[in-house]
Amino acid sequence: xxxxxxGLNHKTAPVELREQLAVSPSxxxxxxxxxxxxxxxxxxxxxxxxxxxxxxxxxxxxxxxSHSLLxxxxxxxxxxxxCAYAYEDFEAVRHLFRVAAGMDSMVLGETEISGQVKxxxxxxxxxxxx
Numbered sequence: 001x002x003x004x005x006x007g008l009n010h011k012t013a014p015v016e017l018r019e020q021l022a023v024s025p026s027x028x029x030x031x032x033x034x035x036x037x038x039x040x041x042x043x044x045x046x047x048x049x050x051x052x053x054x055x056x057x058x059x060x061x062x063x064x065x066s067h068s069l070l071x072x073x074x075x076x077x078x079x080x081x082x083c084a085y086a087y088e089d090f091e092a093v094r095h096l097f098r099v100a101a102g103m104d105s106m107v108l109g110e111t112e113i114s115g116q117v118k119x120x121x122x123x124x125x126x127x128x129x130x
Contacts, residue, residue, distance in 0.1 A: 001042065004065045005092045006084060007054030010106050013083040021073045023048040028123050035072055045124040047099075049116050051106055056096065 008018065023031045023046060032046045035055065045056040055069050065088060067080040087095045098104045100117045 001058050001060055002065065002088055003056075003058050003092050004086060004088045005054055005056045005095055006065065006067060006069045006086045007047075007052060008070065008080065008084045009052035009054075009104065011104075012085060017078070017083065018051070018053060020076065020078075021048070021053040021070060022050075023053070023073065025119075025123075028120075029126075031073065032124060035069065038072055039069060043124075045120050047117060047120040049113065052099070052104075054099070056092070 008021070010018070028046060028048065032044050035041065035046065036044045036057075039057075039059075040061060041057045041059050043058040047054040047056065053070070053073065057069075059065070065086055067084040067086065070080045070084055071078065095104070096117075100114050102108065102110045102113050105113055
């Protein structure tokens with residue numbers, strides 16, 4: 001099984017593109033369920049904030065790890081290769097801890113992101129339990 005993250009943030013993509021990918025809290029459960037089925041993912045957490053959109057997931061099919069996952073969130077076609085990033089396994093975990101600790105934020109060490117990461121996880125977990 002492979003754990004990975006695919007995303008973009010304030011460092012890699014302009015706000016206009018981040019806004020196109022943003023998922024409102026009321027649509028988070030539906031969009032994650034769609035992505036999970038569409039992309040044949042085992043587990044998924046979608047983190048959508050004003051500064052980043054990231055898909056954390058596990059899969060048994062390593063070929064599923066690509067920037068094309070972001071295309072599923074975007075209404076308009078876009079090539080994400082120049083502005084998105086993807087990390088697998090250890091690097092994905094490292095990235096998640098950097099994000100949750102505020103080390104990858106616009107303001108180094110800001111604490112709001114840890115709550116956003118927690119809410120994204122709890123939303124994914126609650127959806128799985130229902």
